[in-house]
Amino acid sequence: MKLGDKEVKDFGLPYLIAEVGANHNGDMDLAKKMIDSAKSCGCDAVKFQSWNPDSLIAQEEYDRNQQYNDSPKKHFGSLREMVEKYYLRHDQHIELKEYCDKAEITFFSTPFSIEEVDFLEELKVPFYKIASMDINNLLFLKHIAKKNKPIIISTGMATLAEIENAIKTIEREGNCQIILLHCISIYPPAYEDIHLNNIPMLRQTFGYPTGFSDHTIGISIPLASVALGTCMIEKHFTLNKELPGWDHEVSANPDEMRIIVEESRNIVKSLGRYRRIVGKSEEEKKLKFRRSIVVKKDLKQGHILTADDLDFKRPGTDIRPDEAQYVIGRKLKHDFKNNELIHWNDMY
Template sequence: MFSHGMRPYVIAEIGANHNGDLDLARKMILAAKEIGCDAAKFQSWDEGLFAKVVYEENKFLGDDYRERKDYTLKEIMAEFKVHREAMSELAGFCKEIGIDFCSTPFTPEQVDDLVAFGAPFIKIASMDLVSDYLLRHAAGTGLPVIVSTGFSTLEEIDHAVRTLEEAKASEIVILHCLGLYPPPDEAVNLLNMDMLREAFDYPVGFSDHTLGPEIAIGSFARGAVVLEKHFTLDKTMFGWDHKISADMPEMEAICRGRDRVHAALGRPRRTLTDAEVSRRAEFRRSIVAARDVKKGERLTADDLDYKRPGRGIAPNMDHLIVGRTATRDIAADELLSWQDLSAQ
């Protein structure tokens, strides 16, 4: 499904931006399809993601909730989760309109649900790159496994890749990712994708938490075959990730940039298009006579000039002309030809 050099696959990360509203989720899926995304992705968490101590401390709230007193963490987790039956319905809706469905699982049971729902791959969140039991279970499905690398050292990434390999993962894609929302531009380090590709020889991509479309588009130029980007219909909407998500115009710009950059990348070898060759003579220079030259005169460097078009002797051949004699009268500004010159 994924390979080096393929047309980049863009995942609209809806995550929890549906705010627990299935009608909104459907609208977001439709919008993602309309603007050219390849997949609409959700997250399969529920209240079981956190231990009791986290709920007792009532921390880990999104920016929109930190100052609110009318929601506890447990309440908002319950409101924004997507039940299994609803997830199955969303998967069916994706199939109906022709966009891939996927979700990030946080338990082996949720991995199995995604297989049942027809997800084409399993996406492992950065937090679970060190969860070997979940990596092994994902690999055991036979589906490609995409793993994000936020928070992780190179040694941890290496361990995760070896764990997936030992579990016979059918395909592995490694996403460069920062566990910051949003990261400053100078921290993004897109060149890290080159390192990951060279170190592990697997397709690489980018799980993007930056603001705007520019850095996402830049990742395609670094060879990202998968781009995951948070998606919203309204950045001002109440909820976890709306503020750092791409809206429709931004995601459309990303998809348009994906197509243009992919078309422009080409192959790592020097080639000339037929159109470029056909215009070469028009744009290059030829050697012309800098003055009127009489038959029998010996040419010096001062007798030469260089002007368009490039249908005559190329400028880098001037050293082969100096010292030859003219075989006919040559007018100033006339293109020279080898027939106009004596043999050396």
């Protein structure tokens, strides 16, 4: 599948998404710095979230004055106060899209309402992201599918039946441009709950490219996903993990993101082929590291070689140890000193 000008495929170089989400904290200067940093780290895209105080949360939820406390970090004010501060206004979407275009990094976003989908379409985003919470929001998926653009679906909290239903809803609209992301919607999840083996399972079950939306702390788990052939890594991104906000603690900072980008490339290169290959460098190494047959005592011309006469030492330039059966019983053409290599033309 093509996302912009880049081919995205399993066991290829993962498409790297810096998930800014709401980590801009409503500050456009901070958002632009994050875009520049993601670009310098080597990310392919930055992702934002498109919601507003009325498109995501019901009044009853606001009335509880609750806070989203998935992490131990304390947040300011009520839920409504946080939403009011962190949501991206329309003019800010436009500003950030233009900034990304100039920085030559892909801008896209997760919409949370049909109106926000249509607004992102006006901005000409190249593809859409479905949040885990909306995988069973079938009318919403149907509306997005009709845009006939690639759709990235996070599968957090979803059963296989729900994933299948979401895929079929999109396919029925004639859109088969789907990328699945294995995801655990806990911030951060316990290691035993991550189940990275779901990546090949989802790929095999549904036949679509499969990536990983990561909510772990650090870099080891997203890098481990690369070894399983993940086509995409989405990782929350921040410039400072100590900033207030929902996701900074589970986000990668620029140093970590740079490592994820660079080491992903190395891992993909190292995966190589399924077919067993001994490369040129290893063939050359054989000559130094393997063993050849030597005599382990002085022997006279005409001596008939026995197993007790032979030893095996470096270098591996002459008769191999696994050829000893063809040496035993042969007669020497000349005298040999202890520890001397035997060559085929030294024997009758």
